[in-house]
Amino acid sequence: IGRNIIYLDKATSTNDIAKEMAEKGVPDGLIVIAEEQTKGRGRMGRKWITGKGEALAVSILLRPDIEPNLCPSITSLIALSSVKAIRKVTGFDIMIKWPNDLVLNNRKLGGILTEMTMEGMKVKYIIIGLGLNINQEDFDEDIKNIAVSLKSFSGENFNRRIILSEILNFFERDYEYFKRFGLSYFVEDIKKYSIIFGKEISVIDGYKSVDGTVVDIDKEGGLILKTSDGNLKRIISGDVIMEGL
Numbered sequence: 001i002g003r004n005i006i007y008l009d010k011a012t013s014t015n016d017i018a019k020e021m022a023e024k025g026v027p028d029g030l031i032v033i034a035e036e037q038t039k040g041r042g043r044m045g046r047k048w049i050t051g052k053g054e055a056l057a058v059s060i061l062l063r064p065d066i067e068p069n070l071c072p073s074i075t076s077l078i079a080l081s082s083v084k085a086i087r088k089v090t091g092f093d094i095m096i097k098w099p100n101d102l103v104l105n106n107r108k109l110g111g112i113l114t115e116m117t118m119e120g121m122k123v124k125y126i127i128i129g130l131g132l133n134i135n136q137e138d139f140d141e142d143i144k145n146i147a148v149s150l151k152s153f154s155g156e157n158f159n160r161r162i163i164l165s166e167i168l169n170f171f172e173r174d175y176e177y178f179k180r181f182g183l184s185y186f187v188e189d190i191k192k193y194s195i196i197f198g199k200e201i202s203v204i205d206g207y208k209s210v211d212g213t214v215v216d217i218d219k220e221g222g223l224i225l226k227t228s229d230g231n232l233k234r235i236i237s238g239d240v241i242m243e244g245l
């Protein structure tokens with residue numbers, strides 16, 4: 001991973017550039033980094049702002065030989081690799097808000113947008129987009145109360161290159177284990193760093209919403225909720241709403 005790097009001052013969205021490259025046949029492990037994104041995308045059709053020189057916006061192209069239903073596991077995996085890496089560099093208590101937000105001090109430090117392209121019934125490639133708030137001092141009005149950067153939290157500036165290379169180091173190794181043993185190998189760590197464990201939450205997926213208490217995260221990264229009628233419900237994707245976050 002990262003033997004092939006495209007580094008851009010300005011891009012529409014690094015996920016889109018990685019996708020163009022993937023369609024041209026560029027091999028597994030390509031990385032696209034941009035200092036600034038003009039059309040950065042978040043999950044659920046939201047926009048993602050990457051201002052110049054302060055954040056990390058990176059996409060990784062993977063061509064894994066896995067079933068399409070395992071793609072959400074890769075999101076959980078890179079969330080974990082990133083948490084371990086940023087904890088190592090900063091010492092801060094970074095947490096995962098299932099499935100793919102990175103949280104610091106109850107605010108959003110970063111997010112992951114994984115996009116899969118199929119060929120017939122098989123995964124052709126996937127693109128993992130990672131956006132991290134590093135040295136921003138303040139945020140737009142609409143996200144001011146929910147966003148945080150390493151700098152706004154601590155007052156310190158961080159070296160984005162060191163953070164990225166640690167993330168890629170952790171992810172490269174974790175990805176090898178994932179291919180051999182699956183996500184189950186990582187589930188204990190994912191639970192350990194999960195901020196929603198034991199909490200009462202709502203999960204919104206499209207037009208449906210489920211409320212319950214998080215009692216487990218299973219071997220594929222699915223969320224197990226106990227609903228008010230006492231039943232267990234398994235959820236594989238969605239947006240989590242919880243108090244204060």
Ligand code: BTN
Binds near residue numbers: 012013015057110113
């Ligand atoms: C989210 O929390 O909604 C996911 C945000 C993902 C943002 C990253 S930044 C790099 C890559 N390029 C994009 O356009 N989006 C992802």
